[in-house]
Amino acid sequence: MSSTYTLHEVTTRAESDSIVDLAWVAWREPYISSFQLFHPVHGPTSQDYEAAVLADKERAWNTHLAYQGGLHPKYRGKGIGTLLMDWGTNMADKLGLEGFIEASDNGRSLYQKHGFRTLMKLSIDLEKKNASGEWNRLLHELGSFHFYINYRPVGGVFEEGKPQTPWQVDQTLAKESRSEVKFPVMTLGS
Known part of the structure; x- marks a missing residue:
């Protein structure tokens, strides 16, 4: 049985915050050490962790770039990453x-x-x-x-013989x- 997925533009803070929550799960399962470089947790407590997530939520809501993304582990391998990349590369091409x-x-x-x-x-x-x-x-x-x-x-x-x-x-x-x-x-x- 195949599933259908739909993309839509994030327009509310709640949607943006839920994406950040998902990213923190996606980047930790499996653990990706470079995530710590750009998303540090400044202490060992759950409050330190929550403060780091809140800082990311603020940054994501106020950015004007395709800042971060991730796919929850249980949805990997179902074509969703391809759907997202197709959308992103098509938008980049339209915008030059x-x-x-x-x-x-x-x-x-x-x-x-x-x-x-x-x-x-x-x-x-x-x-x-x-x-x-x-x-x-x-x-x-x-x-x-x-x-x-x-x-x-x-x-x-990429054109052969030309700068890449x-x-x-x-x-x-x-x-x-x-x-x-x-x-x-x-x-x-x-």
């Missing part, structure tokens, strides 16, 4: 927008099926010299800490005009 998306190991193949290419894997090394026992315990709980940055050009078509990303276009134009394009470099201290 390219796409950037961060992906966990779990979501990466879905994004690739919708025209995204992985540009890089970001791994964050949290090891430090003379770390306390508590630091090492938390590091062990966190596990591997990485995610992928993915890109999709307007229309989802916005910064490659800038570099090509710079070479043609004999100027130099510099990109900022970020380093993380220990």
